[in-house]
Amino acid sequence: MVRHGAFAYTWDLVGDPSAAARFADLGIDTVTLQAAYHSVRATTAWHPAHRVVHADHAAAYFRIRPSRWRGLRPAVPTWGVDDEDRFGTASASLAAAGLRTEAWVVLTHSSALGRSNPSLAVRNAYDEVFSYALCPAQAAVHDYALTIVQELCEQYDVPALMLEACGWLGFEHASQHEKTSGADLSACARDLLSICLCPACSVRLELDVAELAADVRAVVDRELQEGIGAGSNLADALGAPRAAEIYRHRQSVISGLVREAAGLAGSRELLLMATDDPQVTGPDVGVEVAGFAPDPAAFVLKCWDDEEAAIARMKGAAGRTGVPLVANVNALGERPSELPALAARLVAAGASEVRYYHAGLASPARLAAIRAAVQEVG
Ligand SMILES: [Zn+2]
Structure with a gap:
């Protein structure tokens, strides 16, 4: 039996008494519910009190108990229907409709905290x-991320947490005013710009960091200014030993975070949003799924791009790990009518669960596609 779930924001549910039943009508049994989230502007098509919600900074949607936080602490939302425990209210309404709640937790993506604490943010080779x-x-x-996990586990009886941005975000940032595409940066140059050389990374990388930074700048500048490609991957651009050391450092930090989060979560499942490629940075952290320890309850693989590429990645990951795989599929893409066939193919390729993005943002046609996909896969 394949578990089907859909992503949702707390403001899709808080203040809308019919929302949970509308989600249940999709045929899903789980909602992956916003617990800690970055800024966003979102439509809310059915809500009695609003149509557009602008979350203008990252925030926690669970109850903040000030005494539990040392150092960094997430901000609280000022938008949507006012409620000091939006996550609790929303998950209670889901439970009343027979739906299981997973906590959707974005860990390292917060412009609000990064702006007020620049010494804790990612720093590229240009400083x-x-x-x-x-x-x-x-x-x-690290402490901030684990406090989020701990507070959710102590306050809510959720069976699972889905961890997004459980590692580094890199150069890519899909903000509303991004103006970087005209430079025609290759994927490799973007990955070079994503290497963090902040003081903490500089200490933990067993490399000559000044030399590494100079080499990254030279390769990126050659591409930016002379149009000479950075190479096919980090090993090509920086040499295999240095690329391997960067991956070792990343995997060590991400593994440590997952290990400690698992200790706090106890019997709750940790679902790790991941990409099976250690060169990748972003909300789906780049790891080697084959060698990753400790095993999360599942890896959540994003399947939003080209269908054939997504199927190949799912098959590849299924061949390299025995950890269950969750397919994260996009109902907001160009061809929602193809969602049922895609979900069925991903399950045939090795996914044991599907999560649909996103029950609150989808139009009636897209919701119909989610419903059809759940029926198609069974
Ligand atoms: Zn760093």
């Missing part, structure tokens, strides 16, 4: 701060 990205190698960020 430029990516304020939207907290660096997980920083002890204060």
